[in-house]
Amino acid sequence: MKNNKLSIVLRGLIAENPVLVLVLGTCPTLAQTGNVIAALSMGIAATIVLVCSNMVISALRNIIPDTVRIPCYIVVIAGFVTVVQLVMQAYLPDLYEMMGVYLALIVVNCIILGRAEMFARKNNVVDSALDGLGMGLGFLLALLVMATIREVLGAGTFAGIEIPFLIVRDAAGVVKNSFTLPILTQAPGGFLVFGIMIAVINKIGPKKGEEKRKNFSCEGCPSATVCGRVACPENTELVTESDDRRDGGKEEA
Amino acid sequence: MDFKVLIYILLTGVFVNNYVLQRFLGICPFLGVSKKFDQASGMGIAVIFVMLCATAVTYPIQKYALEPLGLGYLQTIVFILVIAALVQFVEIILKRFIPALYKSLGVYLPLITTNCAVLGVAINNITDGFNFVQSMFSSLGVGLGFLLAMVLFAGVRSRIENCPSPKSIQGLPITLIAASIVSMAFLGFSGVIGNLLGVS
Numbered sequence: 001m002k003n004n005k006l007s008i009v010l011r012g013l014i015a016e017n018p019v020l021v022l023v024l025g026t027c028p029t030l031a032q033t034g035n036v037i038a039a040l041s042m043g044i045a046a047t048i049v050l051v052c053s054n055m056v057i058s059a060l061r062n063i064i065p066d067t068v069r070i071p072c073y074i075v076v077i078a079g080f081v082t083v084v085q086l087v088m089q090a091y092l093p094d095l096y097e098m099m100g101v102y103l104a105l106i107v108v109n110c111i112i113l114g115r116a117e118m119f120a121r122k123n124n125v126v127d128s129a130l131d132g133l134g135m136g137l138g139f140l141l142a143l144l145v146m147a148t149i150r151e152v153l154g155a156g157t158f159a160g161i162e163i164p165f166l167i168v169r170d171a172a173g174v175v176k177n178s179f180t181l182p183i184l185t186q187a188p189g190g191f192l193v194f195g196i197m198i199a200v201i202n203k204i205g206p207k208k209g210e211e212k213r214k215n216f217s218c219e220g221c222p223s224a225t226v227c228g229r230v231a232c233p234e235n236t237e238l239v240t241e242s243d244d245r246r247d248g249g250k251e252e253a
Numbered sequence: 254m255d256f257k258v259l260i261y262i263l264l265t266g267v268f269v270n271n272y273v274l275q276r277f278l279g280i281c282p283f284l285g286v287s288k289k290f291d292q293a294s295g296m297g298i299a300v301i302f303v304m305l306c307a308t309a310v311t312y313p314i315q316k317y318a319l320e321p322l323g324l325g326y327l328q329t330i331v332f333i334l335v336i337a338a339l340v341q342f343v344e345i346i347l348k349r350f351i352p353a354l355y356k357s358l359g360v361y362l363p364l365i366t367t368n369c370a371v372l373g374v375a376i377n378n379i380t381d382g383f384n385f386v387q388s389m390f391s392s393l394g395v396g397l398g399f400l401l402a403m404v405l406f407a408g409v410r411s412r413i414e415n416c417p418s419p420k421s422i423q424g425l426p427i428t429l430i431a432a433s434i435v436s437m438a439f440l441g442f443s444g445v446i447g448n449l450l451g452v453s
Contacts, residue, residue, distance in 0.1 A: 023425065026284070027369050031277035071337060078330040086326060101376050104329045108369045110281065187275045188437040195422075195429030203421040 005130055012134025018111045019142035020201050025111040029143060030190040031102055036159040039147035040140070041095050045088070045103060047136025049080045050112050054132035056080075057120040064121075073116045074107070081106045111139060149193050154184030259390045261450050262383070266394020268442040272370045273402040274432070275439060279370030283403060284428060286361075288414075293407035297400030299361040301393065304374055306343060307336050308392040311375040312385055332375050340365055370399060406435055 018024045025046075032042040053076050057064075064072045085103055088096045096103065106112065115135055120128040152158055156166035156178055168177040183189050272278040279300070286296045311332050319325055344362045347355035365371060374395045378388040409431050418427050 026280040027277050030280060071334070074333055074337065075330065078333050082326060082329050085329065101373050101380065104376055105278070105369045105373060107329055107333050108372055183437070186440065187277070188433040188440065190277065191429045191433035191436055195426045195433065198429065199422040199426035202426065 005127070008127055008130045009134035009137070012131060012136075012138040013141060014138070016135075017138040017142055018114075018135050019139055020197065023198070024114055025109045025139060026194070027105065028102055028109060029139075029146065030194060032099070033143055033147040033150055033190060033193075034185045035151045035155070035157075036144065036147045037095075038098060039143040040159075041088075041092075041099060042102065043136070043140030043143045045084050045099075046106055046109060046112070046139055047133065048084055049077065049106055050115060050136040050139075051129055051132040052080045052083075053077045053112060054115055054120040054128040055125050057116045058123060058125045058128035061121045069121065070113075070117075073113060077112050077116070078107045111135060146193055146197060149197075150184045150189055153181055154186075154189055155182070156180040257450055259387065261446060262387055262390045263394040263397075264446045264450075266391055266396075267398040267401060268439065269444075269446055270395070271398040271402055271439050272373065272395050273399055274436040276373075278373040279368050279399060282365075282368060283406065283432075284425070287403055287406045287410055290404065290407045290411070293403040294400065295357060296361045297396075297403040299358040300365060300368065300370065300399050301396030302358065303336075303340060303343065303362070303365050303368075304371055304392040304396040304399075305389065306339055307371050307375050308378060308388050310339055311335055312378060312388050315379050316385075328376070328379070333372060336371055336375065370395070402435070406432065409435060 012018065016022060019026075019029050028042055028046070032038045053073070056076050057073055060072075060076075081104065084106070085096070088099075088103065115132060119131045123131070148158065152163060152166070156163055166179050167175060168179075170176045181189075184193060266272075270276060273280065273283045282296055282300075287293045314331060314335060315325075315328065319327060319331065324331075340362055344355070347358065347362075374392050378391055381391070383391055410428065413427055413431055422430070
């Protein structure tokens with residue numbers, strides 16, 4: 001029994017890591033990994049929201065009507081995001097400024113809505129909390145790994161502390177030589193490092209990940225249940241049909 | 254001068270602050286729907302449409318309801334619900350009155366509800382302190398930037414798909430690396446627009 005609980009947590013951490021294996025929540029992953037501090041705070045904030053919302057949604061799973069469940073989940077998640085926002089604004093104003101709009105955007109993070117839809121609505125409160133914890137920590141871990149790569153190679157620092165071999169100063173403290181790739185801390189570096197990390201995982205990781213990800217734009221997408229997969233590119237038959245209709249529509253217009 | 258500022262806001266949204274390539278908002282549709290040119294452009298146009306509607310609705314709510322009543326902290330909850338309801342509403346209206354447009358944009362609308370770029374632009378317009386007209390121009394710029402990124406990237410991607418690449422970087426990794434190069438190209442725009450129009 002205890003093993004079972006532990007496996008729920010560990011699954012999110014590695015085997016079903018939400019970022020690196022399921023490729024969910026790409027926006028904050030790319031945006032908040034320019035430095036380690038931002039990644040750490042993003043990961044912790046998302047974990048708190050994920051655990052709390054999973055617990056509440058699981059507790060209410062017999063009350064929420066099936067047809068309006070997505071809006072209900074969004075309200076619960078948005079409520080917890082607001083709590084985290086207010087707490088951070090009060091006690092960590094600098095961090096709040098730094099994270100800016102991305103803190104509010106935890107609401108639309110696919111991982112959180114995805115876990116509510118896939119796990120919390122079918123399982124009890126304790127399991128859901130553990131699942132949220134595992135997934136949140138997996139998210140945090142992926143963010144930290146990526147932020148470490150980007151900050152160390154891009155800025156020559158780790159969490160703001162300079163690394164002596166990468167930034168060489170002379171006796172007066174003036175930077176003499178720095179062996180860094182500043183592009184990695186900017187936008188293109190985010191895409192590049194994320195791409196390379198997924199490639200490495202494809203190479204060394206378990207083959208299962210590839211299958212899980214095959215339809216990453218649809219299977220993992222929480223709106224798949226809303227849109228009935230009509231708009232998803234993988235669903236070629238329906239899309240082709242609508243393409244034909246669209247051409248017709250344009251001519252009429 | 255006022256007009257100059259509007260143009261500046263518009264062009265900044267398209268090129269300098271491109272939401273997809275520079276600020277990482279709306280990555281999911283960017284990676285998911287950019288496989289074919291016509292899908293990419295359809296999605297882009299639907300996003301412009303929803304962004305303009307969302308701004309037109311959320312801005313008055315923030316200014317005339319939340320701020321006077323001291324409910325600014327409810328911004329996140331109210332905005333996401335308003336956007337979700339709005340997308341449904343737009344879908345119903347289009348289906349009923351403009352079926353031709355619904356046929357071309359309708360399939361993309363449900364995907365946009367959880368698109369972080371739409372919520373992001375609504376919140377950013379408030380935090381940047383824009384007035385209503387400026388907000389609308391900013392949303393239009395951001396939407397056009399999204400369309401531009403989608404269309405450009407669909408072109409890049411159709412060429413990548415035909416190239417032989419090592420097995421482990423096929424699929425998502427090569428797509429992300431290509432996105433990195435496109436994003437690098439957009440880095441070149443920073444500062445250009447401001448200097449061109451003499452606005453900082």
